[in-house]
Amino acid sequence: MSELAERFETHDPGEKLVAEKIRCDACPVMCYIADGRTGACDRYGNAGGRIVRVDPLTILDHAAETGGTVVPFVADGEAWVGELVNTGRRFVTAIGAGTTYPDYKPAPFIVSQQVEGVDLVTVVTEGIFSYCGVKVKIDTDRHIGPETAIVRAQGEAIGHVTTGEYGSQMLSLGGVHHLTGGSKAEGRATCDALLNLCNRKPVELTIDGGATIIVEAGKPPVIDGKQEHRMRVGCGSATIGMFATQWRGLVDEVVVVDDHITGVVSEHQAGKVLGWQDTGIKIIGRRSTPGRYFKVSEPGLGWGGTSISDPLSILGEWNAKKGARPGLSLLMVSTTGEQFAYYELDDELKPVEKPFPERLQKSVNLIEDNCEPALCTVLFIGGAGGSLRAGVTENPVNLTRSVQGLKTYVTVGGAPVYVWPGGGITLMVDVTRVPEGGFGYVPTPALVAPIEFTLRRDDYVRLGGYEAEIRSVEDIVAKGGEYLNPRQGTGAPSYNPWPPLAQLRRAASNGTE
Numbered sequence: 001m002s003e004l005a006e007r008f009e010t011h012d013p014g015e016k017l018v019a020e021k022i023r024c025d026a027c028p029v030m031c032y033i034a035d036g037r038t039g040a041c042d043r044y045g046n047a048g049g050r051i052v053r054v055d056p057l058t059i060l061d062h063a064a065e066t067g068g069t070v071v072p073f074v075a076d077g078e079a080w081v082g083e084l085v086n087t088g089r090r091f092v093t094a095i096g097a098g099t100t101y102p103d104y105k106p107a108p109f110i111v112s113q114q115v116e117g118v119d120l121v122t123v124v125t126e127g128i129f130s131y132c133g134v135k136v137k138i139d140t141d142r143h144i145g146p147e148t149a150i151v152r153a154q155g156e157a158i159g160h161v162t163t164g165e166y167g168s169q170m171l172s173l174g175g176v177h178h179l180t181g182g183s184k185a186e187g188r189a190t191c192d193a194l195l196n197l198c199n200r201k202p203v204e205l206t207i208d209g210g211a212t213i214i215v216e217a218g219k220p221p222v223i224d225g226k227q228e229h230r231m232r233v234g235c236g237s238a239t240i241g242m243f244a245t246q247w248r249g250l251v252d253e254v255v256v257v258d259d260h261i262t263g264v265v266s267e268h269q270a271g272k273v274l275g276w277q278d279t280g281i282k283i284i285g286r287r288s289t290p291g292r293y294f295k296v297s298e299p300g301l302g303w304g305g306t307s308i309s310d311p312l313s314i315l316g317e318w319n320a321k322k323g324a325r326p327g328l329s330l331l332m333v334s335t336t337g338e339q340f341a342y343y344e345l346d347d348e349l350k351p352v353e354k355p356f357p358e359r360l361q362k363s364v365n366l367i368e369d370n371c372e373p374a375l376c377t378v379l380f381i382g383g384a385g386g387s388l389r390a391g392v393t394e395n396p397v398n399l400t401r402s403v404q405g406l407k408t409y410v411t412v413g414g415a416p417v418y419v420w421p422g423g424g425i426t427l428m429v430d431v432t433r434v435p436e437g438g439f440g441y442v443p444t445p446a447l448v449a450p451i452e453f454t455l456r457r458d459d460y461v462r463l464g465g466y467e468a469e470i471r472s473v474e475d476i477v478a479k480g481g482e483y484l485n486p487r488q489g490t491g492a493p494s495y496n497p498w499p500p501l502a503q504l505r506r507a508a509s510n511g512t513e
């Protein structure tokens with residue numbers, strides 16, 4: 001992006017129109033673009049004196065549902081012959097559609113389609129999101145940094161560590177304050193990181209007082225140079241509950257080491273119920289309830305997300321009066337089953353490591369087998385505001401009400417979204433469900449995301465939609481739109497449902513507004 005941004009610097013928005021340059025009006029930057037060149041965002045160019053959208057308009061074919069090869073419907077300037085893909089179950093995404101900016105005009109494509117006897121309209125536009133960011137879930141127990149610690153990309157602050165979730169660490173990145181509220185460098189680094197994360201590219205992030213992580217949506221995280229493989233099966237207490245029966249009769253004591261709750265089977269409720277004998281073990285940590293200990297160590301990159309590499313460091317003196325005896329056997333294991341060790345107490349009641357016995361291998365393997373693969377998940381979050389809604393209806397608040405009333409189904413590049421309750425249209429989408437390269441940017445800086453609104457045609461007309469602008473899918477495939485770009489088809493991924501008829505039928509029958 002920096003190279004593009006530098007190029008943008010040469011495009012003075014206030015520059016007078018010169019003969020060979022024309023102005024792009026698709027965002028507030030208003031680049032003047034010479035023939036054969038693209039503007040600052042690389043999404044629009046000047047082709048023979050016309051502003052064109054450089055990328056093709058992407059149309060999903062739901063009958064194919066392959067998620068596979070892209071099929072060009074028509075090359076720029078050629079007539080469409082109509083035979084390549086015409087399944088009647090197509091979805092015009094906003095990828096390559098162009099934008100409604102600057103507010104006064106209808107969305108680039110307002111598409112009608114009859115699906116199973118229902119007349120539907122899909123309003124398609126590439127939204128410019130000044131208010132946007134990503135929530136990142138990193139499946140790991142390792143300590144990546146303290147909560148609220150600053151997260152940096154290219155040395156600039158772009159977000160922070162937020163509250164951890166079960167088996168995962170969470171980051172909140174981007175947002176309007178990092179995009180536009182700080183220095184120019186901070187805004188550019190934030191936009192660059194968000195764009196790459198949303199387009200499923202790897203991004204290196206450093207956390208103040210914590211780790212350096214490579215995050216790539218749908219891929220395992222790489223933490224301080226080490227790739228994470230598994231997320232934990234559960235906390236130490238849950239692991240005890242799940243596997244206590246497997247260990248019974250095979251070993252006298254089991255400690256599951258975990259940064260959150262370290263579990264001890266002989267004291268734990270599960271062990272008690274199963275009749276486990278006391279062992280006189282002593283855990284150094286804060287006892288929560290029997291057999292469940294907080295804070296056995298500082299968080300870190302060691303066993304079970306603690307900082308320890310020697311699990312014996314969390315044990316105190318063994319108490320003979322409470323069951324400790326020479327020869328007592330002890331299994332210590334982490335919550336992913338990646339680290340494990342076996343000990344027996346000597347005559348001084350000191351644990352001595354012994355070769356790991358075959359009889360316990362199965363249970364350790366079972367912990368590992370029950371761990372899911374560790375992945376990075378990136379959710380784009382953005383607020384659909386003024387220009388975007390005005391491109392759908394002359395009375396923008398009607399769109400918000402229709403979305404909130406479940407009469408309008410929102411998608412991002414055909415992917416289903418979660419719309420937050422309450423005011424506005426604040427949505428979240430899993431970027432791995434959006435076709436690749438679906439996100440763009442403008443150097444204001446802001447992210448560009450495809451967004452589609454699908455609703456019944458009668459509802460669309462009622463909420464003040466641009467009825468005169470409605471076109472058929474066939475017409476759009478054949479003629480394209482204002483920005484003269486080609487259309488391309490691709491098999492829709494089977495996990496993105498279309499059409500959302502069930503929801504739209506329900507909304508119609510309960511009369512929600």
Ligand code: SF4
Pocket residue numbers: 024025026027028029030031038039040041042043044045442443
């Ligand atoms: S940054 Fe892109 S969208 Fe904005 S005016 Fe320039 S070419 Fe057009």
